[in-house]
Amino acid sequence: MDIVIRRARPEEYEAVGEITAQAYLGDGLLDFGESDEYLSELRDVAKRSAAADVLVAVLGTGVGERVVGGVTFVPSGGPMADIAREGEAEIRMLAVAKEARGHGAGAALVRACVERARSTDGCVRVVLSTQRTMHSAHRIYGRLGFTRAPDRDWNPIPDLDDIMLLTYELTL
Numbered sequence: 001m002d003i004v005i006r007r008a009r010p011e012e013y014e015a016v017g018e019i020t021a022q023a024y025l026g027d028g029l030l031d032f033g034e035s036d037e038y039l040s041e042l043r044d045v046a047k048r049s050a051a052a053d054v055l056v057a058v059l060g061t062g063v064g065e066r067v068v069g070g071v072t073f074v075p076s077g078g079p080m081a082d083i084a085r086e087g088e089a090e091i092r093m094l095a096v097a098k099e100a101r102g103h104g105a106g107a108a109l110v111r112a113c114v115e116r117a118r119s120t121d122g123c124v125r126v127v128l129s130t131q132r133t134m135h136s137a138h139r140i141y142g143r144l145g146f147t148r149a150p151d152r153d154w155n156p157i158p159d160l161d162d163i164m165l166l167t168y169e170l171t172l
Contacts, residue, residue: 003105004061005112008045008054008070016056016070017043023095029131031163042093048072052080055112057096057105068100071109073116076123083152083167084127089117091128094137107140114144118172125172129154129165138168146170 008016020042023029030036041047048054057069074080074090084090091113096105117126127149130137152167 002059003068003103003108004058004065005055005108006058008049008056008067010046010049012056012067013045013049013054015067016054017045019067019097020045020070020093020095023097026098027133029133042095045070048080048093052078052092053116055109057100057109059100069094069096069105069109071095071113073113075116075120082156083129083154087122088125088127088169089113089120089123091126094128101136106137107144110140110144114170114172123172126170127152128168130168132164132166138166141168144170 021039024039024042025033030039045054053073053075055071055073056067058065059068060066071094072080072092074084074092076084076087076089078090080092081090082092091110094106094109114126117123128141146168149167149169153164154167155164157163
């Protein structure tokens with residue numbers, strides 16, 4: 001399966017948003033399911049694209065191409081950063097459609113983000129947050145050289161004690 005990684009086009013935003021939303025919903029990653037406020041953020045690719053680089057994984061070429069995944073790459077100091085510090089880029093909202101999983105799209109998206117970070121002036125590290133249950137993603141990060149940074153784990157909703165995001169980092 002040939003996978004091409006490129007920037008998302010405006011006409012693909014809806015598809016990327018839906019892939020991301022369905023991945024999070026289908027994997028049980030949203031504590032409040034369909035009523036989770038974060039779901040609208042996951043679907044709002046136009047907003048993310050205005051503040052960061054949204055990349056897509058595409059199968060096929062030309063008329064037959066199909067978007068099967070996406071990721072948001074936040075360059076050093078970008079407004080969409082949750083945990084990135086000065087000199088760090090951040091990877092957010094990585095998602096691959098269920099039917100396309102296991103074929104390398106997720107790893108290809110992460111590799112593309114790492115390459116972008118390497119070409120960003122002053123960027124020395126890539127960071128990301130992940131949920132405890134995202135075991136497939138953890139394996140990808142480990143294979144690509146990311147290591148756990150437990151001192152940077154954080155809770156995006158401090159009022160809820162059970163939502164702790166794990167932090168991974170890769171020094172460039």
